[in-house]
Amino acid sequence: MAVSPEEKAKRVRRLFAEIAPRYDLLNRLLSFGADQGWRRRAVRLALERHPRRLLDLATGTGDLALLLKEAAPWAEVVGADFAPPMLELARKKAWERGLEVRFLEADALALPFPEAAFDAITIAFGFRNFADYGKALQELHRVLAPGGRLVVLEFPPPPKGAFGLVYRLYFQRLLPLLGGLISGSFRAYRYLPESVEAFPPPEALKALMEGAGFGVRYELLTFGVAAIHVGDKA
Template sequence: MAASPEEKATRVRRMFSEIAPRYDLLNRLLSLGADLRWRRRAVALALEKGPRRILDLATGTGDLALLLKASAPEAEVVGADFAPPMLEIARKKASARGLSVAFQEADALALPFPDGSFDAVTIAFGFRNFADYRKALAELRRVLAPGGRLVILEFPPPPKGAFGLVYRVYFQRVLPFLGGLISGSFGAYRYLPESVEAFPPPEALKALMEEAGFSVRYELLTFGVAAVHVGDL
């Protein structure tokens, strides 16, 4: 029996709170450093139109939010997440780097911001964890100003072909073992491949974003291991 949206949200919040202390190390190790390149591409796309207020949703430990602020010091950057332990680490990182980013707890399906609050919204590897994709997209459109941009960096289901086969073995077997060993949470790293396999492929996510009112394009990164979707209002 499938979990309800509420059950999924509770499970994901608890899981990411548990792995927060090892989250950054695991991201680097398990992606072999590729996630840094992917984030830089997402930042470049988010900043193309010169946004003055940016929301990084599902910010985790703040990597993308801090990269946005470092790349656009004049912009106001807000990082939001529903896992307080992640936000604690993000605040410490911001302080250590001398970057002014406001980090706050927030639910993606009921954002605590007025309509049209942001010129850009970014989400890196967090959208698939939302309990209701359509409701999340409606909220994201609500908080974006006219002409605003949404950038979603995410893991689509593994690509087809020989590379996809090798990657699927790594993703389903090696990654959960290594992630569980390092973090102490085998459940969290079993969830990761499960959530990726269940996530809409790039064309389907594009269609969902268009249904929500965005004009959408996307790029496949590293042979389709990751994808970045750009939605403009």
């Protein structure tokens, strides 16, 4: 039975609230540390046009927002998420590292920002959790200034071929077990492979972004395990 956008949003918010304390550790373990390199690549792409106002949406515990601030200390960086426990951890990390980043609760489908509020927007591993991709892209386009850039780092469905078969076995069987044991939430790490399998492949996401008004290109990372889509607003 199909889940309504409202139910999906509630489910995802509960799941990420449950795993917040172990979220960073699990990201490192479950990607074998590759997620850090992927984020650094997203930062470089986001900063290519030297933006002064940046939004990191679905910021989680703030990893990407803090990397943006470290790389662009002149810029105003805002991190937004709909899971308060994640935001509390993000604020703590910013304070410990002496970085001035504003973290706030926000819904991607109804962002609390005026039109053209940001020069660049990043989303790392959170886009697939949005309840309505088209509506989210419309909101992102609205709050992005003309000439601004959207960078989406995400897990596409596992690639084809022998590597894809091995990766799918790991992602569907081993990852939920490891994640559940470490976090204490087996259902959260059953949701992860389910959400990835249901996510649009790179070409389809490119088409969705183009339909929202972005000029789009993308690149595959680590044999297609992750993908970065870059959308520029005319």
